Amino acid sequence: MSNPSLLILPGDGIGPEVMTEVVKIIDWFGAKRGIAFDVSTDLVGGAAYDKHGTPLHDDTMARAQEVDAVLLGAVGGPRYDDLDFSVKPERGLLRLRKEMDLFANLRPAQCFDALADFSSLKKDIVAGLDIMIVRELTSGVYFGEPRGIFKEGNERVGINTQRYTESEIDRIARAAFELARKRGNKVCSMEKANVMESGILWREVVQKVHDEDYADVELSHMYADNGAMQLVRAPKQFDVIVTDNLFGDVLSDCAAMLTGSLGMLPSASLGAPMANGRPKAMYEPVHGSAPDITGQGKANPIACILSFAMALRYSFDLGDEATRVEKAVEKVLADGLRTADLLGHEGETPISTTEMGDAIVAAL
Amino acid sequence: MSNPSLLILPGDGIGPEVMTEVVKIIDWFGAKRGIAFDVSTDLVGGAAYDKHGTPLHDDTMARAQEVDAVLLGAVGGPRYDDLDFSVKPERGLLRLRKEMDLFANLRPAQCFDALADFSSLKKDIVAGLDIMIVRELTSGVYFGEPRGIFKEGNERVGINTQRYTESEIDRIARAAFELARKRGNKVCSMEKANVMESGILWREVVQKVHDEDYADVELSHMYADNGAMQLVRAPKQFDVIVTDNLFGDVLSDCAAMLTGSLGMLPSASLGAPMANGRPKAMYEPVHGSAPDITGQGKANPIACILSFAMALRYSFDLGDEATRVEKAVEKVLADGLRTADLLGHEGETPISTTEMGDAIVAAL
Ligand SMILES: CC(C)[C@H](C(=O)O)[C@@H](O)C(=O)O
Ligand SMILES: CC(C)[C@H](C(=O)O)[C@@H](O)C(=O)O
Numbered sequence: 001m002s003n004p005s006l007l008i009l010p011g012d013g014i015g016p017e018v019m020t021e022v023v024k025i026i027d028w029f030g031a032k033r034g035i036a037f038d039v040s041t042d043l044v045g046g047a048a049y050d051k052h053g054t055p056l057h058d059d060t061m062a063r064a065q066e067v068d069a070v071l072l073g074a075v076g077g078p079r080y081d082d083l084d085f086s087v088k089p090e091r092g093l094l095r096l097r098k099e100m101d102l103f104a105n106l107r108p109a110q111c112f113d114a115l116a117d118f119s120s121l122k123k124d125i126v127a128g129l130d131i132m133i134v135r136e137l138t139s140g141v142y143f144g145e146p147r148g149i150f151k152e153g154n155e156r157v158g159i160n161t162q163r164y165t166e167s168e169i170d171r172i173a174r175a176a177f178e179l180a181r182k183r184g185n186k187v188c189s190m191e192k193a194n195v196m197e198s199g200i201l202w203r204e205v206v207q208k209v210h211d212e213d214y215a216d217v218e219l220s221h222m223y224a225d226n227g228a229m230q231l232v233r234a235p236k237q238f239d240v241i242v243t244d245n246l247f248g249d250v251l252s253d254c255a256a257m258l259t260g261s262l263g264m265l266p267s268a269s270l271g272a273p274m275a276n277g278r279p280k281a282m283y284e285p286v287h288g289s290a291p292d293i294t295g296q297g298k299a300n301p302i303a304c305i306l307s308f309a310m311a312l313r314y315s316f317d318l319g320d321e322a323t324r325v326e327k328a329v330e331k332v333l334a335d336g337l338r339t340a341d342l343l344g345h346e347g348e349t350p351i352s353t354t355e356m357g358d359a360i361v362a363a364l
Numbered sequence: 365m366s367n368p369s370l371l372i373l374p375g376d377g378i379g380p381e382v383m384t385e386v387v388k389i390i391d392w393f394g395a396k397r398g399i400a401f402d403v404s405t406d407l408v409g410g411a412a413y414d415k416h417g418t419p420l421h422d423d424t425m426a427r428a429q430e431v432d433a434v435l436l437g438a439v440g441g442p443r444y445d446d447l448d449f450s451v452k453p454e455r456g457l458l459r460l461r462k463e464m465d466l467f468a469n470l471r472p473a474q475c476f477d478a479l480a481d482f483s484s485l486k487k488d489i490v491a492g493l494d495i496m497i498v499r500e501l502t503s504g505v506y507f508g509e510p511r512g513i514f515k516e517g518n519e520r521v522g523i524n525t526q527r528y529t530e531s532e533i534d535r536i537a538r539a540a541f542e543l544a545r546k547r548g549n550k551v552c553s554m555e556k557a558n559v560m561e562s563g564i565l566w567r568e569v570v571q572k573v574h575d576e577d578y579a580d581v582e583l584s585h586m587y588a589d590n591g592a593m594q595l596v597r598a599p600k601q602f603d604v605i606v607t608d609n610l611f612g613d614v615l616s617d618c619a620a621m622l623t624g625s626l627g628m629l630p631s632a633s634l635g636a637p638m639a640n641g642r643p644k645a646m647y648e649p650v651h652g653s654a655p656d657i658t659g660q661g662k663a664n665p666i667a668c669i670l671s672f673a674m675a676l677r678y679s680f681d682l683g684d685e686a687t688r689v690e691k692a693v694e695k696v697l698a699d700g701l702r703t704a705d706l707l708g709h710e711g712e713t714p715i716s717t718t719e720m721g722d723a724i725v726a727a728l
Contacts, residue, residue, distance in 0.1 A: 076558075090558045120597055125484045141505075141526060141560060148561050152529065158565030160526040162505060166519040192613070194440075194454045196505060197512050201522030228618040229626070232596065233484055249556070250614055254592040262593070 013289025015073025021357025045075030055092030119260030135248025184239030263300030377653025379437020385721025409439030419456030483624030499612025627664030
């Protein structure tokens, strides 16, 4: 049997820097644990545009469909700001999500003990925080038609369409309930059913899936604006939050920032099972390409490393090995090692991206 | 000349309780300052539905169009949760906004010194916070067509439409720039131009209005997900934030909660000038109808009282009198008076809604 395959797409900005550290972890698993991967690397985002004139080459897309998991760094940067919408770096990412049909975006917002001080929130509000946001990723206003800028009389109008089918809501609800069963057994579903019909259908289908197949899981519904409030007020009331693509984008970033350490947060985007039983999958850090610190050795590789840990867990059923990586990260933090983004106190000296990667390998 | 006219719509839940305290303030201005209003009162939301079978009677709508300003309490409650979408309490509120064309929703997020401790955020992050969120209120996905739940093949699909015309964006941008000039002279515009064409048009028009007529105001653009993050991370970086109806709903609630005291926050919804030069206007607290504490004398009337202060400022050009109300509120807080929602420390005793209203009148 051949090794499981990984496609690495470092992307733009700090993407390549943090991915270099992930490769060290991958290599460690091959050398020390006999868990080897067939790794290939390719371009995405601005890097792909620079070479091919498109943020995702068709060959890369095809390769992404074949591999067991994709690891992505980050896309975008000011150099590409003035590009046409159709070739912006983000389109590469969105195309991967859509064509691989990665409908379930898992975004843990977890507050690491060693870093609880680092949040802008009071320590008792966030210490021990452990939320999983399950964001629908392949539908909604991100992909709905009609969309565009049209002429109407003597002015232009910008149009996007929010749309959700019952089956799209059904499958993301199931993903959330399944996850909740392995965690705190609680799901809160967020929409604006008081204003949007798509929210009414969302609420109805989530409730139906619950009542028919997940009645053991505690389910509540919340309007998304109240959700944003409650995340700030008392985030620990939540276990799993399930929401649509656009609300998920905003609410998961809000939740991420509660932890105070964006450089720490991974994500997984999962689709349907492939022939080998593994889900289509892409893993990426929540942080962006951070052009302001690119190339200075300041980037925190932990979010990307923890994204690989999620790959071990969700794609390769290596939960224990995933935990091993997570524990190694906790250890280096407990030892006081900090990249520049994690400096809280005067007089602390940051370590570099490379040093952080090496320390985590050593802690493994 | 007749007195300026006010239409009071107490609505549901704690709406009537807090509005009773506002009426005391209004009466004080008539008796002590010779500033008299012609006040009429009517039903909205669930209260209107109970009597008329509709959350806003046509006569009430007509009256709202005639008066100088509408004061609204709150709408909604669990009793009405199962009503058809078309007669839900919220529809009354949305109809008022739409038919009065109240396109500019001003939501200050201000942290009161006496209450800085009360936020879930660290004191230094929020002390002195003073943001003005300018939310577009009469367009976007709240009102765009097509909308509804439709049959498609053998399943249903929920559809809403985000749409913005150039002139809709133009007028809300102007409102934001005008406000900024009277404040910190800084506007941050939020959208998802990296994903939504309506966001591209939004960004372009805001920039154009700026360059042509408000080049003296500092303008920046931010993706709405990053906006949510930045609000949590370092809210004091903002002065005026301008954004669309849906992002504004979520982001203004997030910003409101940063202050930790939702019971304190007013809002104004303004439209075009009427024949007498005053803008069409409605004022309401940011908090909802709070069914859990209704009828217990626990509600905080300050948000509603400060909404009346906004009416003095924006509808009646009585800025000094508005400041007088705001100072009275600050005084009672500095004196340590607290309704139940503002209790931070063990051993404090709350005062009632009525006591708070009386204390503010006394402080005037
Ligand atoms: C880069 C952008 C297209 C993307 C999104 O809006 O989904 C990002 O914000 C995210 O959350 O992954
Ligand atoms: C009650 C509801 C319709 C309303 C909205 O979504 O606009 C409320 O959340 C608000 O922000 O005023």
